[in-house]
Amino acid sequence: MKEKLRRSGIKIMASLIVLLGSLSYIMVLAVLNGSLGFVAAMGVTVFGATGVAKALGLLGLCAEIPLSWGLIIGLAVGCGVVRGGLRYLEQYSNHFIAFKLLAVLRDKIFGALRILCPAKLESKQKGSIIAMITSDIETLEVFYAHTISPICIAVLVSLAVFLFVGFVSSWYLALVALLGYLVIGIVVPLISSKALKESGVNYRREFASFNAYFLDSIKGIKDIVLNNAEREREGEVDRRSDILLKETKKMKRGITKASSATELLVSLFIALSLAVGVLLVHFGLLDLGKMLIGVVAIFGSFGPVLAVSALPGNLTQTFASGDRVLNLLEEKPAVTPVKNGKTFEYSDLKVDELSFSYEKDAPVLKDVCMHAEKGEIIGIVGESGCGKSTFLKLLLRFWEKDRGSIDYNGIDVDNIDSDNLLDNVTMVSQTTYLFDESIEDNLRIAKPDATQEELETACKMASVHDFIMTLPEGYKTQVGAMGDNLSAGEKQRIGLARAFLKGSQLILLDEPTSNVDSINEGMILKSLLEQKSKKSIILVSHRESTMAIADRIYHVDGGIMQEVK
Ligand SMILES: Nc1ncnc2c1ncn2[C@@H]1O[C@H](COP(=O)(O)OP(=O)(O)OP(=O)(O)O)[C@@H](O)[C@H]1O
Ligand SMILES: [Mg+2]
Known part of the structure; x- marks a missing residue:
């Protein structure tokens, strides 16, 4: 061309x-x-x-x-x-x-x-x-x-x-x-x-x-x-x-x-x-x-x-x-950030008839309805490529929905101030990028003024504190170029620790335990359950053991999401 x-x-x-x-x-x-x-x-x-x-x-x-x-x-x-x-x-x-x-x-x-x-x-x-x-x-x-x-x-x-x-x-x-x-x-x-x-x-x-x-x-x-x-x-x-x-x-x-x-x-x-x-x-x-x-x-x-x-x-x-x-x-962005929009403090989420496609005539999600209340752990399951990650991205307005509504406390996501939305909702994506800086700095992007104690609490919840303490310089250890010195599971747990440190009310977890062994998975799930009374968690996972902690589970198939009764 x-x-x-x-x-x-x-x-x-x-x-x-x-x-x-x-x-x-x-x-x-x-x-x-x-x-x-x-x-x-x-x-x-x-x-x-x-x-x-x-x-x-x-x-x-x-x-x-x-x-x-x-x-x-x-x-x-x-x-x-x-x-x-x-x-x-x-x-x-x-x-x-x-x-x-x-x-x-x-x-x-x-x-x-x-x-x-x-x-x-x-x-x-x-x-x-x-x-x-x-x-x-x-x-x-x-x-x-x-x-x-x-x-x-x-x-x-x-x-x-x-x-x-x-x-x-x-x-x-x-x-x-x-x-x-x-x-x-x-x-x-x-x-x-x-x-x-x-x-x-x-x-x-x-x-x-x-x-x-x-x-x-x-x-x-x-x-x-x-x-x-x-x-x-x-x-x-x-x-x-x-x-x-x-x-x-x-x-x-x-x-x-x-x-x-x-x-x-x-x-x-x-x-x-x-x-x-x-x-x-x-x-x-x-x-x-x-x-x-x-x-x-x-x-x-x-x-x-x-x-x-x-x-x-x-x-x-x-x-x-x-x-x-x-x-x-x-260039016009696919999504324009909302400045001076409405603000909220998360208490519930209601999604109604949500439809979305990346390309015309190839719908990824069709008329999705779901809801989540404070204190609930919601599970989402479905085959690879069925649109689970896409759904989480829409909740964060990484893409603009085609139809339907995503209401936080009754306010549509398109009217919510973008910064405020990111304060309330955190996502741990399937791949966590670690910068070539110290572990501590990598954690602090979630909360720049976090104290050492807060860092350690978040890392304990994500079951990564003990691992960090085995490193030569503990929290001050430099992550190698492209983060290649850490295993996928270690990176994933640092990503989780970031989310815990951020302290948002709604946490979206995309396969949080896919690269973690069953002992660490157990510890992470225990932390999630402990958080339950204070926060909402939406959890995407293929693992049945992980889904065991969910209060309600939605199943996605062919772009249609249904609650599993
Ligand atoms: N940026 C994009 N542009 C176009 N198509 C995309 C884009 N991102 C994802 N897709 C397509 O949308 C569909 C849903 O993708 P998504 O990542 O949401 O699946 P998923 O359910 O999370 O899969 P997995 O379980 O493998 O993570 C897939 O067919 C994917 O190829
Ligand atoms: Mg995915």
């Missing part, structure tokens, strides 16, 4: 500039420094040429603007020194903006993902989101540090040189220069950006897809080895790598063609201005000294437009990255 940009280049640039916000004054500073820097750089050659003209005694100009030797040399050297300082300031401001903004953008993307999750992370390849957070944002650095200001600088400097050559030397020469700027700074970039647009977008797409595939392969390397599927994977990595290489070559070839054409054009315009200058002198329309200054000023003035014409190669990639980032920032 070919990726098309959703917005035009101009629209992307405008949207990215809007993101600058209060940093825009630093951008103005960068442009001013950059423009003055170029003018200073040209000052070195122009004053040099003035010196040469004076030495050759050519200057009618010297009679008009009497410059002493000392002044000419001083100004030439001074321009050189000032140029250095200004260039430093320009680069400093550009990079200051770029990196500051990258931090802001990462923050925005995280915020957007926070709202789009968990639906987004369930439905899209995680790899492409990771690629966006890493490489797309890096590409935008190029935009902020090396794109906006070169364009502004090119406009300002070209205008300044046009006026300078016109007033000091000749308007004919100034017009030749202007024509050169327009062709090199606008016509060439427009033509080459059109030619490079497709290859840039294709390159980024292949780059992102290769990264995602490679990352996925590394994550699943254990399963690849266990299934003896290395050769197929390697073959596919090679194939994708070849495609990427082909796209890279195509893009680089295009960039090289464009840049050689531009260099050629610069040489042509320099030759043209020299020819016009010589003709003007020949026909007595300009004296040699002024011609020298004008032509030298034009020689040194193509730097800024050259910088602009070098942009398209980067720019197409930047646009593709910018487009993807903007898409994510503007």
